[in-house]
Amino acid sequence: MKKLVLSAAVALLALTVSAQEISYGVLGGFNSTSVKISGLGSDFNSTSSETGFAIGGFADIELSDKISLQPEVMYVAVKDFNTVGLNVIGKYNVTEEINVQLGPQLGFNSGDVVDAYDVLTGGDFSKIDLAVAFGAGYDINENIFVQARYALGLNNHFTGSDIGDAKFTVSSFGLSVGYRF
DSSP, X not given: OHHHHHHHHHHHHHHHHHOXXXXXXXXXXXXXEEEXXXXXXXXXXXXXXXXXXXXXXXXXXXXXXXXXXXXXXXXXXXXXXXXXEEEEEEEEESSSSEEEEEEXXXXXXXXXXXXXXXXXXXXXXXOEEEEEEEEEEEESSXXXXXXXXXXXXXXXXXXXXXXXXXXXXXXXXXXXXXXXX
């Protein structure tokens, strides 16, 4: 894990050195998180969604006229389910104002829901969330932008062999406003 983090940091540093322009900013907005639980028998398959908010900071690293990288550190609070996320979003500028986005998200979950499932599974519950995010953004002007993004959860949070085919996955949709300094 340490090698992965070190490699990612070196790669980001290398991109930063070759970047044409770097800007920093903050963003915040609405988040809807869906938890899907399946494989526990026909009596217990469910999907539930809750809404909350997200706030965070970002760097916008311009790699070319069309391509930029937007690493983010985000805090998402949705009822009893909280996440600190590290996202690395690639952006392709379709026009000067419109971009499409794609990239990985790594989240560290906490809260009453996470703690309850950790106890329920005897510690066989992963608090790490892996997702792939895709979306679009619109630059209102040089400083202000809006973006919408969907994050598709990739990992099963149930980790123990005693749980059988049970799956606990997390996906989310976010709509945010950002400000570049």
